[in-house]
Amino acid sequence: MNSTAPDFTLPALNGTDSVTLSTLKGKVVLLTFFTTWCPDSKRDILEKQALFQSMNRDDVKMIFVHVTGRDSSVDLSKWQEEMQLTLPVYMDLGTKTYDAYRCMGVPTTVLIDKDQSIKGFYNDKARMIDIIKGLGGLL
Numbered sequence: 001m002n003s004t005a006p007d008f009t010l011p012a013l014n015g016t017d018s019v020t021l022s023t024l025k026g027k028v029v030l031l032t033f034f035t036t037w038c039p040d041s042k043r044d045i046l047e048k049q050a051l052f053q054s055m056n057r058d059d060v061k062m063i064f065v066h067v068t069g070r071d072s073s074v075d076l077s078k079w080q081e082e083m084q085l086t087l088p089v090y091m092d093l094g095t096k097t098y099d100a101y102r103c104m105g106v107p108t109t110v111l112i113d114k115d116q117s118i119k120g121f122y123n124d125k126a127r128m129i130d131i132i133k134g135l136g137g138l139l
Helices: 039-054 076-082 096-100 128-136
Strands: 009-011 018-020 028-034 060-067 089-092 108-112 118-122
Touching (some): 028 128, 076 089
Parallel strands (some): 060 089
Antiparallel strands (some): 028 108, 108 118
């Protein structure tokens, strides 16, 4: 599990910002792929919202990626507002980044270390405590 994380540039939901993985070298990255229709994604993103609010964001960059190729007909801005999410949401236009990370379902969480190596890969059955432990091991 020490493969190099595939680089990406993703536009933000707000339409003005974007995120590029290669510019985050030196930071730990928690990357989560999600859809709005999946109950596991909803549970996962609410748990990560709490984590996002409590973490030192200088140490960890949390990137939440809506997989539009699996969830295209949703008003994501409205959904984000209804869920009361303050975390940053980015758009995988289609499934390009999702496929590059060889995801098999949602939610999928990938932990990337400061050198941009993949150190953890968690599927929809992962427990939040295990993700937090994996994250803690990278800080």
